[in-house]
Amino acid sequence: MELVKIYECLCDRTRLRILHLLGRGPLCVCHFQDVLREPQVKISKHLGYLRARGMVRCERQANWMVYSLPARPPRELAANLACLQDCAQEDPAFQRDLARLKKLAPKPTTPSSCGCTTAVKR
Amino acid sequence: MELVKIYECLCDRTRLRILHLLGRGPLCVCHFQDVLREPQVKISKHLGYLRARGMVRCERQANWMVYSLPARPPRELAANLACLQDCAQEDPAFQRDLARLKKLAPKPTTPSSCGCTTAVKR
DNA sequence: AATTCATATTCCCATTGCGGAATATGGATT
DNA sequence: AATCCATATTCCGCAATGGGAATATGAATT
Secondary structure (H helix, E strand, C coil), rough: CCHHHHHHHHHHHHHHHHHHHHCCCCEEHHHHHHCCCHHHHHHHHHHHHHHHCCEEEEEEEEEEEEEECCCCCHHHHHHHHHHHHHHCCCCCCHHHHHHHHHHCCCCCCCCEEEECCCCCCC | CCCHHHHHHCCHHHHHHHHHHHHHHHHEHHHHHHHCCCHHHHHHHHHHHHHHCCCCCEEECCCCEEEEEECCCCHHHHHHHHHHHHCCCCCCCHHHHHHHHHHHHCCEECEEEECCCCCCCH
């Protein structure tokens, strides 16, 4: 994987927040919407950007698309994702996201189920 | 230092090569020109980009501008620079740069002297 | 003061990225 | 088959970026 391509994926705040959250486990789009509190189109487009570049995988579960980090990422990607998680620990904004996520989904999800089964009021 | 700003600096191949080389010690612009083999304007502009964002420092030595990494970089920057050096070890292009540099300047330079004292045929 | 050398800046152009409004898709439910 | 829900895509405008040609700057040397 091209190092520059990785950094291109990392140089947007919304994408950083997405990747940070994915460090905990797979998530569906509605979780991102609830945690990041950004418009649907914005989140969907950044997920598409990451997906097109191989930074995330996704799998359909009925109505929901469950996104996750690649199972065995190449070395450079793994190193940079670890670095991101490390840096995020000192940043209140990332920690706020994580707190919201834990409130929303106390247990990390699995790739086969994001925990969304019923309609969500939004 | 803003994490996103760091990644913005890292998402260009020329800038990555510059930062990688600076990991060994301060360098003047003509060294970058010789090692990277890119046009002067290109190198100068990328150095200006990095300087404007606090990723590198520079100091004038007579005709030469000596660039270096910040003495005590903030944690996020240090982490990412370390990650870059790590990733660069597997990349032939980065290693080729480093080999050229060692041939050109066998000893790492100091901030007060880049080793350029006479005119260089180019 | 005129020239030379190393480096920086300006101007132009083409490409890319981001955001939002509107619309489309695809699966599930009625 | 019609509707609903979650998500994706298209279209638009705007700002930022990268590259090169030409020119400017600033220090040293003649």
